[in-house]
Amino acid sequence: MPDPHYQRHVFFCVNRREDGRRCCADNDSEGCREYAKQRMKAADCHGRGMVRINRCGCLDRCDEGPVMVVYPEGVWYTYVDREDIDEIIDQHLLKGKIVKRLRI
16 A cells, blocks of 8 residues: 555635635635644644645535545534634544534
8 A cells, every 4th residue: 555645634625716605715714724734733743644734725515614624534524713623633633533513
């Protein structure tokens, strides 16, 4: 099996829809992504062999958003604020436990 490069890869949708429809960017998804990235760096858990936090374009789930997805598990989350991001980091990314209340 090839080297997966990261233990977990997290994608935050930061898409902004110009047509006025609901989008993840309306909910500070870029700020939340940056916050998550800094938290992982502070925990010395960001980078090769650990966790990678990335931005991405539309994941086509904006009505459930803001959204993020964690691979390799393929777990989709929504979040409201940084406290939700903290819970996803503390439970899923650091301990491997899915946060059921935020899962979509």
